[in-house]
Every structure is written in C-alpha cells, then in structure tokens.
Amino acid sequence: MDFNITTPTLLFSAISLWMLAFTNRFLAVAGLVRQFVAKYETDPQEGIRKQLKNFTLRLKLIKYTQLFGVLSFLLCVVCMLLVFTGSILVAELVFAGSLVALMGSLFFSFWEILISIGALNLELARLDQESRKKTSR
Numbered sequence: 001m002d003f004n005i006t007t008p009t010l011l012f013s014a015i016s017l018w019m020l021a022f023t024n025r026f027l028a029v030a031g032l033v034r035q036f037v038a039k040y041e042t043d044p045q046e047g048i049r050k051q052l053k054n055f056t057l058r059l060k061l062i063k064y065t066q067l068f069g070v071l072s073f074l075l076c077v078v079c080m081l082l083v084f085t086g087s088i089l090v091a092e093l094v095f096a097g098s099l100v101a102l103m104g105s106l107f108f109s110f111w112e113i114l115i116s117i118g119a120l121n122l123e124l125a126r127l128d129q130e131s132r133k134k135t136s137r
Contacts, residue, residue, distance in 0.1 A: 005084065007083075008095050015069055015073045029059060030059075032055065072098045075095070
C-alpha cells in the first residue's frame with residue numbers, strides 16, 4: 001500500500017461530519033435535560049428521575065464520543081505533518097492510532113444509542129401506564 005498525504009485526509013470529512021452530528025446530538029440532549037429538570041421541579045415523579053439519570057449517562061457517553069473524535073482528528077493532522085516531513089513509518093503508526101481513536105468514538109456512539117433507546121422505552125412505558133389509568137376510570 002502506498003501511504004501518502006491523501007490517506008489521512010480521507011478521514012477529515014468523515015470526522016468533521018461525525019463531530020457535527022454529535023455536537024447536534026449533545027445540544028438536543030441538553031435541551032431535553034432542561035425540560036425534564038423543569039418537569040421534575042414541578043412534579044417530582046420517579047419516571048422523570050430515571051430519565052434524568054439516563055441523561056447523565058448519555059451526556060457522559062457523548063462527551064467521550066466527541067473526545068475520541070477530536071483525538072482522531074488531531075492524530076490525522078499529526079500524521080499529515082509527519083508525511084509532509086517524510087517520516088512515513090511514524091506517520092503510518094500515528095494514522096493507526098487515529099483509526100483506533102475513531103473506533104473508540106464509534107463504540108461510545110453505539111453505547112449512547114442503546115441508552116437513548118432505553119430512554120424512549122421509559123417514556124413509552126410512562127405513556128402506556130397513563131393511558132391505562134385513564135381507561136380504567
């Protein structure tokens with residue numbers, strides 16, 4: 001395989017879009033946290049408390065997703081500098097590190113998605129319980 005400056009640049013657009021997607025995801029979750037905190041302050045239900053606990057974990061996972069994404073991006077830049085200076089072997093190792101960091105970011109993303117599905121299931125269960133109460137009256 002011919003390793004040159006274009007190899008690490010292939011990840012640039014992918015990592016940039018990845019970071020944008022998770023910045024948007026973070027902003028959406030942060031908005032939901034604010035809504036649920038306001039709900040909990042007016043009506044402290046157990047279901048809302050569970051959602052807030054779920055949000056805490058999701059925000060932590062999003063943080064790690066972004067952290068590993070930034071690390072991957074940074075390693076790509078270092079790799080390009082190394083290729084530019086002619087240190088191809090070191091550049092290949094740094095590029096491998098960039099790929100590993102990207103895999104870590106993808107792992108945390110996958111975990112966060114699984115947790116968010118759990119949050120949706122909690123909401124659906126709450127709605128189902130409320131509808132059962134209304135129909136039994």
